[in-house]
Amino acid sequence: MKIQAPNYIPITPLIGELHWNLKPSDDLLELQLGWISWLNAELSHEIEEVRQGFSAIGIRWKNEVAQKRFAGNYLNMPIKPYQLSGKIWEVPVCYESNYGTDLGNLALQKHMRVNDLIELHSSTLYRIHFFGFLPGFMYLNGLPEALHTPRKAVPDRSVYPGSVGIGGSQTGIYPMESPGGWHIFGRTPIQLFDPEQDPPVWASIGDQIQFVRISAEEMNDLLENPTLPSSR
Amino acid sequence: MIEQKGHILVLKTGPGTTIQDLGRKNWTKFGIPNSGPCDFISAEWVNHVLRNDGNCAVLEISQPGVKMEFHGSCMIALAGAKASVLLDGEPIPQFQRLVLKNNSVLEVGAMEEGSKVYLGVRGGFQTPLRLGSRSYFQEITPHAFVQKGDQLPYISTHSSFDSGFSVPKWDSTWFQKTALEFYPGPDYQFLSHENREKLLNQEFTVSQFSSRMGTLLTELLENDIPELPTNPVYPGIVQLTSGGKLIVLGRDAQVTGGYPRIMFLTELSQAILAQKRTGQKIRFIKKQP
Numbered sequence: 141m142k143i144q145a146p147n148y149i150p151i152t153p154l155i156g157e158l159h160w161n162l163k164p165s166d167d168l169l170e171l172q173l174g175w176i177s178w179l180n181a182e183l184s185h186e187i188e189e190v191r192q193g194f195s196a197i198g199i200r201w202k203n204e205v206a207q208k209r210f211a212g213n214y215l216n217m218p219i220k221p222y223q224l225s226g227k228i229w230e231v232p233v234c235y236e237s238n239y240g241t242d243l244g245n246l247a248l249q250k251h252m253r254v255n256d257l258i259e260l261h262s263s264t265l266y267r268i269h270f271f272g273f274l275p276g277f278m279y280l281n282g283l284p285e286a287l288h289t290p291r292k293a294v295p296d297r298s299v300y301p302g303s304v305g306i307g308g309s310q311t312g313i314y315p316m317e318s319p320g321g322w323h324i325f326g327r328t329p330i331q332l333f334d335p336e337q338d339p340p341v342w343a344s345i346g347d348q349i350q351f352v353r354i355s356a357e358e359m360n361d362l363l364e365n366p367t368l369p370s371s372r
Numbered sequence: 373m374i375e376q377k378g379h380i381l382v383l384k385t386g387p388g389t390t391i392q393d394l395g396r397k398n399w400t401k402f403g404i405p406n407s408g409p410c411d412f413i414s415a416e417w418v419n420h421v422l423r424n425d426g427n428c429a430v431l432e433i434s435q436p437g438v439k440m441e442f443h444g445s446c447m448i449a450l451a452g453a454k455a456s457v458l459l460d461g462e463p464i465p466q467f468q469r470l471v472l473k474n475n476s477v478l479e480v481g482a483m484e485e486g487s488k489v490y491l492g493v494r495g496g497f498q499t500p501l502r503l504g505s506r507s508y509f510q511e512i513t514p515h516a517f518v519q520k521g522d523q524l525p526y527i528s529t530h531s532s533f534d535s536g537f538s539v540p541k542w543d544s545t546w547f548q549k550t551a552l553e554f555y556p557g558p559d560y561q562f563l564s565h566e567n568r569e570k571l572l573n574q575e576f577t578v579s580q581f582s583s584r585m586g587t588l589l590t591e592l593l594e595n596d597i598p599e600l601p602t603n604p605v606y607p608g609i610v611q612l613t614s615g616g617k618l619i620v621l622g623r624d625a626q627v628t629g630g631y632p633r634i635m636f637l638t639e640l641s642q643a644i645l646a647q648k649r650t651g652q653k654i655r656f657i658k659k660q661p
Contacts, residue, residue: 150661151636152555155606159558164601191400193603193628196558200606271403272602272628275511279602279628308599308630315403316511333402335502335512340402 143171146197148214154188156207157198158214164194164281166224169269172197173222173346183210192270192345194279224346228265229369231313231328233304233351234359235262239327242305246289246323260284261325262351266311268343276315276333276341280349283311295321302327304351326351329362330369342368378444378528380493382520383477386435389518390508390584391499392623393429399503400627406607407507408623410434410584410646411488412639413546414452418492421449421469428496429506431524433489438480442472444528447494453486453647454544474528486547486647495527509624547647552637553659557609559632562597571635571656576618580650584624587645589654592616595632602630608642610635620645 143162150156158175162168175197176190186206191198201207235243235258247254266280273279283306291307296319299305303314305322314320315332328351334340343349354362382389392415395408409415409432419428436455442448449469450457457464458479464470472478480489502512510516518524563571570593581588595616605611609621611631620637621629637645638659648654 149558151558152638152661155636157558157604159603189397189400191604191606191627194601196603198604198606270628271401273403273626275402275404277403333511340399340404340503345401 143167145215146175148211150207150211153204154202154207155198155200156211157196159196162195164269166267167221168195169267169281169346170221170224171219173224174219177222178217178219186210193272194269194281222346224267225344227344227347227371229343229347229349229371230352231330231349231369232354232358232362233262233326233328234354234356235326236356236359238356239303239359240325242323243325246306246325249289250286252286257287257325258353260287261306261311262353264350266349268345268347268349270345271341273312274315274318274333275335278312278332278341278343278349280311283309285309287311289323291321292323295319296324299324300327302329302332304328327359329359329366331366347371376444376528378442378446378526380524380526381441381443382438382518382522382524383441384437384439385433385518385520386437387517388434388583389438390432390516391429391497391513391518391524392432392507393496393505394427395507395623396503396505403627404503404512405509405624405627407505407509407584408607409490410623411452411490411547411643413643414488414490414647415492417451418449418490419496421451422447422492422494424492424494424496428492429499430490430492431497431518433480433491434487436480436482440478440524442476442478443474444526445472445474445530446526446528447471448478449492450480450489451544452488452490453483455483455486455489456481483649485544487649488646493526494529498525498527547644549644550653551655551657552641552645553657554610554635554637554641555659555661557633557635558603559597559600559612560634562632563612563634564594564596567593572658575653575655578645578648578650578652578654582650584622586622586625587620587648589618589620591618593618597632600630600632602628603633605629605633606636608637608639609633610637622646 146158188200266282269279288309299320304326305324307322392409395406577590579588579590611619
């Protein structure tokens, strides 16, 4: 698929962004990653930092001239889409009611059975687009429309680390304790972020995530003997 | 010059005291915020008068009532909010640079103007480096905040370069300005004409909900902008929430966000806002990049 060229919007003298007026998709992600790898290869001496979102790439420049030069000729750059990885991480999730505290209410609200909700959530592949919100939090694309749910009107003051939730059109895992407005489906025993490791996360942008339903016993086993998720 | 290990023993502190150097830059791709001093101007000045490298770690104090004991002589500097300071129980006049003897007790009390005091030590604080920075952050450094009983290490020195030199001049009224300059954010284009007028003509109030993550303003602005995909945000970005609240993102703000990014405060305006207190008024002035 041929994707439209981005706009480059300078925001401050040192910060600007490449922006697409498109919804998140694998095609757009391939192009974003193509841009990021080109920027890193060709302009790293002029760039302080690159940030990625669903439809933009933010660039912090080392000086104003570099941004002006880029804004003037970015459309002529030879950008090739980046081939997304085929790697799928199997992330165990316990959907039992003491972890998936909002599943019951959500099932009532959606006129669905709890098992169907779990089945739908765990049979889908989600693509990792970028990390944000909290250290190690993966922004995932691909939540089935039947599961789209507005965020809670009053956010929870504290959500447990490892909680798996849905909010709006997204699903994700809270890597650490945090306030949060998502509906909690379950919990994973897997650690998502470890500042002692380099990189501090195990997955890469472009990989996919599959949630694998586990029992309360398996959950306890994994909490006692922590591992990383397996991949295929 | 003799150098040995020294440390501050924290005898008392309110919430919100942290160690800050210039923060983390190359880790945002894993969702890790920049961190760094909220008022970088005062933090920079502290390091400048101590002849420190600009990235030396300083103490950021955002509540009065900090009392600490210095184990090991050292030279310190203070800047930022105008606060009453006691040395060994005696009030000392406004100073910038001070040589402390072993076992000195320093107290930072009520802040008359401004809301953040920066305390630096010659050579910088030597708390552990995590992901290239000493800036405190939950789950990255061992502590998120400085607490009573903590020991904050530094390199003890007996050097002084005060004798025979003039006291550096420093104007602390810069943060009394109420006009904050902004560049239009990437989503400014979606604001209605009325909302743009309001932003430029109305006064806004700093609410009590202010932290290193962000500052919530009291006044609302009607938000009729459709939901947007989550995209990069930075310290200084002003988000308009779905409920019409304005949040100015701080140094510890998340690296991406889904609310419309309507304004981007200049670096200077971010530092001015960092020194504002609950209830103080601000205005916005538009600037072109």
